[in-house]
Amino acid sequence: MSVDPIRNDSSGVPRSAGAPEAPDLGELLRASGRGDEAAFARLYDATSSRIFGLALRVVRDPAQTEEVCQEAFLEIWRTSARYDPAKGSALAWMFTLVHRKAVDRVRSAEASTRRDTTYHSKNQPVEHDTTAEAVQASFEARRVRTALDTLTSVQREALELAYFGGYTHTEVASMLDLPVGTAKTRIRDGLIRLRDAMGVGA
Template sequence: MTEQDSAAPARIRHVDDEGPPPRACPAGAGPGDPEAAAELAELVTAVAAGDRGAFTLLYRRTSHRVFGLAWRLLGNRASAEEISQEVYLQVWSLADRYDRRLASPMGWLMMLTHRRAVDRIRAERAGTDRDSVFQGLHLVRDHDVVAEEATQNLEQQAVVRCLGTLTDRQRDTITMAYYGGLTYTEVAQRLDTPVATVKSRIRDGFKRLSACLTGSDPR
């Protein structure tokens, strides 16, 4: 993105009217639809290049799922709207980290939403009996997350297997940057490692992952 394009979009206004959390998937965004997933992946790629139109379209096609999951986890419309806002701002800033080999676009969004909702619950319930709350939260999985995982089960098994072929440093760096949603700078700070080294580990790690998943020579 250019410096101008990299600026985050203005505050995202949720388009839903008052009412119960939406459960239906918007057209073209249902789990298990390869064509829809491919279209969403192309939108994410365009967002990574600073395309605001693609960002708007991605939001329109997926925001009901993101908002619905956040509401079901938090039980509060205002908090769900805030989480949705945070998720899409994160998408705008981290779209270049998305790799369709590791998750479907919707699965990635569900993961980001679930993580932020859990972080919100953790912050709001600090000092309470959080352990029991989180145990129950993770035992009762949201159906959207389960659906996404079911459609990706074989792919995820392959990814887990291939992650095992990485060095410990590559695996830890990729896990923190991709699954943890951290920036390169944040990963570097946590690992006490130069940013250039973090980028190199991620680049080499993804090269090895790709080779493992496709059965090709990593060289």
């Protein structure tokens, strides 16, 4: 199917005449959800480098990052029909899925390492309550997820890139096609709203 060209970039500024127009990722996702393989190929071409960059920041190992990206794009193809533009941009939806895959890979690697060192760990004295720490970490993670739900979609998108992806303000601005000042404002406002939602400093 044909995809309508975008007249403005995501910051609302018209593109100059002759400049290549960025594809509408949301439309490509929806078309992929209808089984359009050509649309999915365009989606892959438009996002693969950024997807790889995000996964690499989490996984660190290039070979494993490639595997994570393959798994992520397969999942994106399978679940693209579930994308809801009302809950955020297509790129943020994809980044969330990729980040989850990358974190799962890191956790799997860490679990394997723990299994390899179980014997030695059992023979070392326990200096702290690891169970209590795990419960506290789980509680904090739930608080953060709940607080993130209070952000606007644009705040959450920018904050997830900066917080989960570890990108700089300049990198976030480039990935979201925004002026650096706008990206900084979204991240700052998101952090303020996140802090208020979590009751930090109250």
